[in-house]
Amino acid sequence: MSERQQPWVAEPEQRGRILVLTDNPIARSIAVIASTVGRPVLVESADDGGPGLDPQEGDAVVLCDHDAPDAPSVLRSALASDAVYVAMMASRRRAEGLVEELVGEGYDVSRLHVPAGHDLGGRAPGEIALSVVAEIVAESYGRPGGPMSG
Known part of the structure; x- marks a missing residue:
């Protein structure tokens, strides 16, 4: 009898950290969700980007x-770095x-x-965080995100 194949890997490939500026409910939810998927997270509570x-x-x-x-300035630093993903919580109009x-x-x-984040429609901190972590995971695998069916 052969072993069943599982759709997951026991030892996922190590990925970079998720660095989050400003401690708020969305940031804390990102930390929980990201740690669940095995991503190290640093939430910097200092509004000035702090040392971290x-x-x-x-x-x-x-x-x-x-x-x-x-x-x-944190955004400028991130864009000038080798970070693979840089994002900001803001509407397109506000960030324009x-x-x-x-x-x-x-x-x-x-x-x-x-x-x-991905457009999941959620508005609660955990839902927004889920969309952000999903986008980070998709980007790290070179995927656009979206449904697997279809």
């Missing part, structure tokens, strides 16, 4: 508070001016996800 946000190759950076005083400014300064915004 130093994106390395393979990291994902998520700004959960576009109104944080240092959000623009900042994105135009970044482009004008010569930043490559092709990795910038605004608004962060």
